[in-house]
Amino acid sequence: MNPKDDNPSGEVARTLVEFLEVAITMIVFLKGFYPSAAFERRRYMNVVVQRARHPELRDYIHSAAFGLLPFIEKGLVERVAVIFFSEDNVPVERFIFKLTINPSCAASVEEGQLEFALRSFLIKLPVSKSLVKPLPQNCRWEVTAYLRSLPQVCSSKAEELWIPTDTKQWQKPPVITPVKSLNSEPLCLQLYVEHPSLSEPQPCQA
Amino acid sequence: MKRSFGSNSSNNSSGSNKKTKKKATNSSNQKTLGVAWGAASSRSSFRSSPFSDFGSYMEVKNQKLQNQFETEASASASSHGVSDSEKLIFQGVSIFVDGFTIPSHQELRGYMMKYGGRFENYFSRRSVTHIICSNLPDSKVKNLRAFSRGLPVVKPSWIVDSISANRLLGWVPYQLDQLNDTQPKLSAFFAPRRHLAPQVALPVTSCQPETGYSETEEGSSIIAEDAEEARDHVDDETDGVYIENTTPEMTEETRTNDLQSSEVNAERLGNNDIEEKQVSSELQFTPNLLSASDNRSFHASGKHDGKSIAPTSGSSIRRHSTLEDPNFVENYFKNSRLHFIGTWRNRYRKRFHGSSNGLKCEDSGQSTAENAKKSTIIHIDLDSFFVSVVIRNRIELHDKPVAVCHSDNPKGTAEISSANYPARAYGVKAGMFVRHAKDLCPQLVIVPYNFEAYEEVADQFYDILHMHCRKIQAVSCDEAFLDVSDLKDVEPEFLASTIRKEILETTGCSASAGIGGTMLMARLATRVAKPAGQFNISAEKVDEFLDQLPVGSLPGVGSVLKEKLETQKIQTCGQLRLISKDSLQKDFGVKTGEMLWSYSRGLDHRSVTAVQESKSIGAEVNWGVRFRDQQDGHHFLQCLCKEVSLRLQGCEMIGRTFTLKIKKRKKDAEEPVKYMGCGDCDNLSRSITVPTATDDVEVLQRISKKLFGSFCLDVKEVRGVGLQVSKLDSADPSNKGSRTLTSWLSSAPASVHIGQDDSLFAANFRESSDCKRHVAGGVSRLRESNSAESSFQSGDTNSSLPPMCHLDMEVLENLPPELLSELDETYGKKLFELIEKKRGKRKINSNSPHVSSDGTACIKGPKSLSVTIYGLSTSREKVYEEPHVPHPSVARTSSERTIEITDLMPSSLSQVDVSVLQELPEELRAYVSGAFPAHRKQQSSSDAPMETCKKQDQEPSGTKDAENGIGFSYSSLWFGNPPLWVEIFKVSGNCILEKFSEIYYKMVQSRPILSSVLQHTISEIGSFHDASANYLDKAVYDVCELLKQYIKLKVEGDIEEIYLCFRLMKRLAARSQLFLQVYEILSPFLQASINEHYGGSLSIP
16 A cells, blocks of 8 residues: 555545455355365454455455556556356356446545445345355366556556456356445446356366 | 343343343343243253353353453553553443444444443443444334433444543433434524524614623523524514515604604613513514504614514525525525626616617617717716615614625625625625624624615616616616716716716615716726715826726726736836837737726727627526535536526527536635635536527526536535526527427437438428428438437537538438438538439439338338437437448338337337338348347237237327327436436326335435335235226336336446346236336346446346
């Protein structure tokens, strides 16, 4: 975090990044990707959340989220996806955070208000287990960000953590299940889950 | 969420989450409960535990927690090492936190730890002293004693505030709002103002400030209390009394009593004390007193005058910002001085229209230059108009400092709008805050506006002027120029003094006059003459006068220009005159330079002319503008539009250009000093020009909403909004019909239709004068660019023709010759050449086959036309994007028809004429039917006889729908609060729809979203009785429309809500035919919108 950076939209972006870190951890926990003992209960924004115990996992999520900060501040990030892949690298489930920051009115927002709004995501997430599908064997997951345009030359170290990717896509438009939507003035954030549509050609099992 | 259990040791401990138990003291009862609960869950976990039962476990647990707390507390105490006296503010306080709090209960625990308090994890009557919570469920509030056991229930801010105050504050003010009902209400918001009203009134009433003030100070508490009770009552009363007081008879009476006033005054002062306390009672009787002895009646009227301040205090009950007052705009303008001045002009114009007309003719006939040399102009100005009119009947105020201000708020943050000369002597000026003015002049009397009186006096003033002179230029309601050059037989000075005398006699207000050779000199002379005098600057004295005149006093020289001049060491007009015109123009710009040059010589080329036609009409509000959300903003805009539209109609004008001005709070601006003022703002403005001049309020609303949206700003930052209409035309009553919204809108989609080159349609349904637009519309249709995105812009194409290369030749060729030649003209005769060229290259298909298909299309035309209206803005885009069918022109015509059908598709099939479909080529028909909702398919392919009867059936319902579409302009079903649909559904006649709106009204406080309405519908309606078939269609259509708009509204930002709605719809669909149809019709639309925005389909389980 950069305390000397005073611009208010940066403030929103920082809160958002912090929130993303927590939310991504929650999603990974929710999916049961790691044994639940790998997480510990913590309190964030006055609600109970999970935090990874393993330093590397924690660090991965943390660096992924905070690496996004410069892009979010520039308003480049359109979606942040937590994608779960099957063995043959075909996505089976994608949690999408679709976000829009309106910098023009970010100034007026109070920290408390935004927190209040984001808290609803953290409350909704743990009870969304019914939406998700059981994980296949030998799966893996990653965090992918979709930018509105390609960023300029990397200026800071944090930005270098993110690399271009060509994740495999579904061939048919996916089926969307919304989890939570937040539509407030400085920040519009929607979380929804994408599953491959039924008509999606099944990857041949190796 | 914690649960507490009954235990042996603390028999009352089960308070926090359980239901009331009347026998709370009956410990045995509780014990069984606790044990029963504990036994159920603890069988497995406690079997091996060392505790005999749950109760003893809890006891030990509590003990352990307590010990933990204590050790932590002592640890933190030693580590921080703060002196005990300072920090142990919560000594003896033991809190129990219930539910969600801010700060969280963990933080609260930390505070208690740090500041010597105790924190209980489990509620117990014995150990807990305060319950902390921010919210309580209704059940707990109702049974508060059972919940709290008589302990105080306090908000967490008590702890936070106590810490910041570094002492234990009383908990009473922090009691939970839900309990003591201290939730702030509007009335409470204004209560403090009311308290002070008597103080305000006092100086006036008593004419003897000292006694008045001391009285108030001594008895302020009593008075405040009294006032609390009596005020409402007094306010009502005074209104009546006040009116009484201003009637002419009363004025007479008051005047005759003038002489007695001094004696009476003394007596009155003596009585003052008693009277003060009896204000309210006496007021009630005053009408009777008036008819009593003279002495008494004066007395009473004096009293009233004093009381006439009450409307000010009363008016402060008027709500002060856009936030609280739904009629804010209306009230704002009712109380605005600027508004009065602004609208006065129209009044004047109407009143003196005939005479000013005469002047105009004369002016145009004679050359002004001829008269320029020896012209004489009188400038006449009422002295401190806004004050003197108000106090003209109140002799006792004449030599007191008085100022007019819209409110006499004790905070003194209102601006003084005008002050009389005694007040000016103290340095009180217009625009000053009341607070500052009172610092300068403590005995300053503040009076409210009296707009009726202003109007009356202004009319009298101009009546007098018109009696003496024909050439009058009204500058404002209290200021005018008279051109008396023609009146050779009267001395201007004599004339001026006569006029002034008459004004004083008639209106009771003094006027000042300045006489000079030009308007400039006359105005400058008035400045010297003021107050209540006159001054003549004859031609030979001009130079002398100007020599010493500071540049700042020239009209048109503001502070900025003055500063610029001063940096060049120019302070007086004399110095200014030494500079050449060229260098002035170089330094200050051509116009300003010219103005400075001629003004410094006393030259003024303007001549006295009648009121100019205003160039723009508008309204602006920059006081009290505060929006909570977008909806507030839109509501405000609506009101503003209404006001502007009224003003336009008042002036009988219509306008084409609409400019929306926004004052946006500057980023670092603080809350303005002036109460509800706009503070430091950025000014933004945008404008749009529409092809047809209008004063229609709906058009204004639509346009302004769009403009407002285009600013893309946070409504919370908006501090002022203004709407200006320019490019004015006079509204000719004969074409009034064509200016209505419906015709304007319908002409736009019409142009889309005519683009399909059916001249028949144009000839049949449009007057020939309209044809031009249609052609232009046709042209716009031909454009292949997608840029036109809104209905205005597409309308705009009237004025801007697309370049010729963008025209589609095929369409052009098929235009009827008349239209083509007209088009040709607009393109400067080059069109024909172009067509000829193309023709040479290509063979044209014979025209005959598609004439027939045109014919069918035509018949259908008007029906679908009127239906398209509501969906205009969106459907337009689609039409543009649709790829052209490259083949024969027959196909084109039909394909365009198809496109339209696609647009209409989801709403209802009833608008689509099946016979048209039958005429279509095979592959197109397949395409069209493919686009139908699945369950409609067979209908479109049904056989001919069925169709015809169906067609007849559908005809009436189709037109009905169309009418509705225009009637309540479907584009804004979700606009307003409550949204428009609620009203429409209420009167729909369908029980389900009525239920919808009823449910909405029940929850209207919380501005419910659709999903919660649906939710309630499901739970409240057990079974749905579907309406008879013909009503069903209408209801289906209405609900579809509602949902469609909702989807459009929400798809961008809130698919969660859409998802909820559709899941609920699905549940409803299982029970009701109506919802089943709606669901089936809308599903494709929903998925399409989701796909467009999210690249996927919504799963609705």
